[in-house]
Amino acid sequence: MSDDLQNSVLLSTFYSRRKRYRLYFHRNQIVWDNEKPPYAQHTLPIENVIAVGYKYLDSGPAEDRCYDPHYFTIHYAEKKEINLWCYNSLTLRHSDTYQVSSWVKTLQNHLQSFCKRPKKLLLFVNPYGGKRKAMKVFEKYGKPLFNIAGVDVSVIVSQRQNQIRDILIHHNLDMFDSVACVGGDGTVSELFNGLVIRECKLQGINPDESKQSLPKPTLPIGIIPGGSTDTIVYSLHGTTDITTAVLHIILGDSLGLDLVSVHDEDRLLRLFASALSYGYLGDVAYNSESLRWMGPSRYDYCGFKKIMANRGYKGEIAILSDGLQVDQLKCYEKCEKCISKQFDNHNLNKSENEWKTVQGKFFMVSAANISCACKRSPSGIAPYCHIGDGYLHLIVIHHTSLFNNLRILSRYAKSTYTIDDLPFIEVYRAKEICFRAIDTTKSRWNCDGEVQHQSDIRARVHCQLLTVFSRGSSIPDESNKSCNFCKF
Numbered sequence: 001m002s003d004d005l006q007n008s009v010l011l012s013t014f015y016s017r018r019k020r021y022r023l024y025f026h027r028n029q030i031v032w033d034n035e036k037p038p039y040a041q042h043t044l045p046i047e048n049v050i051a052v053g054y055k056y057l058d059s060g061p062a063e064d065r066c067y068d069p070h071y072f073t074i075h076y077a078e079k080k081e082i083n084l085w086c087y088n089s090l091t092l093r094h095s096d097t098y099q100v101s102s103w104v105k106t107l108q109n110h111l112q113s114f115c116k117r118p119k120k121l122l123l124f125v126n127p128y129g130g131k132r133k134a135m136k137v138f139e140k141y142g143k144p145l146f147n148i149a150g151v152d153v154s155v156i157v158s159q160r161q162n163q164i165r166d167i168l169i170h171h172n173l174d175m176f177d178s179v180a181c182v183g184g185d186g187t188v189s190e191l192f193n194g195l196v197i198r199e200c201k202l203q204g205i206n207p208d209e210s211k212q213s214l215p216k217p218t219l220p221i222g223i224i225p226g227g228s229t230d231t232i233v234y235s236l237h238g239t240t241d242i243t244t245a246v247l248h249i250i251l252g253d254s255l256g257l258d259l260v261s262v263h264d265e266d267r268l269l270r271l272f273a274s275a276l277s278y279g280y281l282g283d284v285a286y287n288s289e290s291l292r293w294m295g296p297s298r299y300d301y302c303g304f305k306k307i308m309a310n311r312g313y314k315g316e317i318a319i320l321s322d323g324l325q326v327d328q329l330k331c332y333e334k335c336e337k338c339i340s341k342q343f344d345n346h347n348l349n350k351s352e353n354e355w356k357t358v359q360g361k362f363f364m365v366s367a368a369n370i371s372c373a374c375k376r377s378p379s380g381i382a383p384y385c386h387i388g389d390g391y392l393h394l395i396v397i398h399h400t401s402l403f404n405n406l407r408i409l410s411r412y413a414k415s416t417y418t419i420d421d422l423p424f425i426e427v428y429r430a431k432e433i434c435f436r437a438i439d440t441t442k443s444r445w446n447c448d449g450e451v452q453h454q455s456d457i458r459a460r461v462h463c464q465l466l467t468v469f470s471r472g473s474s475i476p477d478e479s480n481k482s483c484n485f486c487k488f
């Protein structure tokens with residue numbers, strides 16, 4: 001932003017309905033207060049403003065409409081409560097049209113300097129995920145806000161599995177400055193898998209080579225929740241609220257999200273952003289696929305059956321890390337750990353990296369790339385995992401009694417409890433892992449909710465490979481933390 005813009009000052013008195021307001025703009029803040037009691041002052045950072053424009057007298061395409069030069073409207077995003085954003089607007093009137101036009105021009109100039117905000121968005125809608133309401137969700141919550149913000153949205157409704165991925169790999173995307181989807185984790189996964197493979201093709205890189213550094217896609221992505229669990233979007237914004245997700249896209253602030261590549265012996269199987277799980281959650285994903293007609297409750301049904309069966313699977317895990325210990329610092333907005341990794345290129349050949357091997361019979365092995373928080377598990381399976389620090393958290397749950405399995409699930413369901421104090425659980429911080437099944441009966445991998453049938457895999461973190469529209473979740477009020485006495 002230029003110095004002239006930074007230093008611009010505006011001060012006027014306007015009317016909104018019958019009330020008089022003093023309106024002040026300086027140092028990127030719009031402040032308004034009413035002149036008569038009850039006094040109230042509102043402060044709006046310009047970075048939360050979506051659009052500013054004259055008040056139109058009729059509806060229809062903007063270029064054909066008449067506007068009243070005495071009125072202008074500020075459309076903005078406002079935090080309702082922790083992590084939850086809503087849309088709001090303020091329409092103001094002045095008898096002097098010059099006053100109105102100078103406010104409109106100054107504020108619009110500021111907004112134009114936010115060059116990371118999307119202007120031409122390619123949006124994929126998965127009509128099949130979650131409760132199959134993705135298109136309605138877009139029409140009701142997404143479209144009106146994108147219209148206000150002046151984002152030109154091209155919508156593609158997916159017709160089949162992997163169509164989104166294929167379009168992104170094979171089609172020209174030069175006319176777009178960002179990509180988004182309405183769907184669950186499987187849809188998001190199609191989005192970033194497509195973008196990374198596309199970039200590999202453009203740069204002549206072979207993604208099947210497991211030691212290869214993968215190239216960063218040039219387009220940022222936005223995620224509008226429309227699936228069953230929506231773990232990725234929950235872990236990013238701290239909520240699955242749809243308006244919040246749309247506003248994060250419009251405001252254009254972004255984070256670098258780590259992605260993890262999963263290879264078998266000779267090819268890239270896929271990249272994941274939330275978790276890769278073998279054993280219990282692998283079995284649940286596999287069995288619930290054929291029960292999709294049940295909707296999100298298929299996970300409860302299959303989960304219950306699998307927990308009662310209490311199967312264990314033998315295997316060996318090799319873990320590469322430069323420090324296996326997980327420190328108990330959660331990832332919130334403006335996370336210093338993630339910011340410090342923005343320009344740091346992770347070099348896996350650094351000498352301090354060491355391999356450690358764990359063998360045994362496991363109830364579940366999970367590699368989490370983010371906390372994996374969701375409505376059912378508000379802290380997630382890896383509460384201390386960061387969005388963009390270049391590490392995954394490996395959670396090794398040894399085969400144990402049914403009672404202990406229930407303890408794990410009960411702790412996952414609570415917002416304040418973690419599981420790493422339980423004696424049959426090991427948690428490691430890793431850059432890369434290799435898993436080998438040593439049983440004839442094998443489980444499958446659950447990779448961002450999709451079933452992967454190969455059991456022997458190598459998974460490797462690529463630090464901040466993807467740019468996602470998000471500001472991160474806010475630091476919560478910890479005052480109502482539960483006591484240790486109540487732990488099960």
Ligand SMILES: Nc1ncnc2c1ncn2[C@@H]1O[C@H](COP(=O)(O)OP(=O)(O)OP(=O)(O)O)[C@@H](O)[C@H]1O
Nearest residue numbers: 129130158159160183184185186187227228229230
């Ligand atoms: N038109 C379509 N018909 C069938 N499947 C589709 C279609 N479009 C996308 N898919 C596939 O649907 C699957 C499920 O979608 P998605 O993951 O978004 O929803 P979900 O499984 O209900 O949510 P979550 O993963 O958050 O639990 C994905 O594997 C995706 O590739």
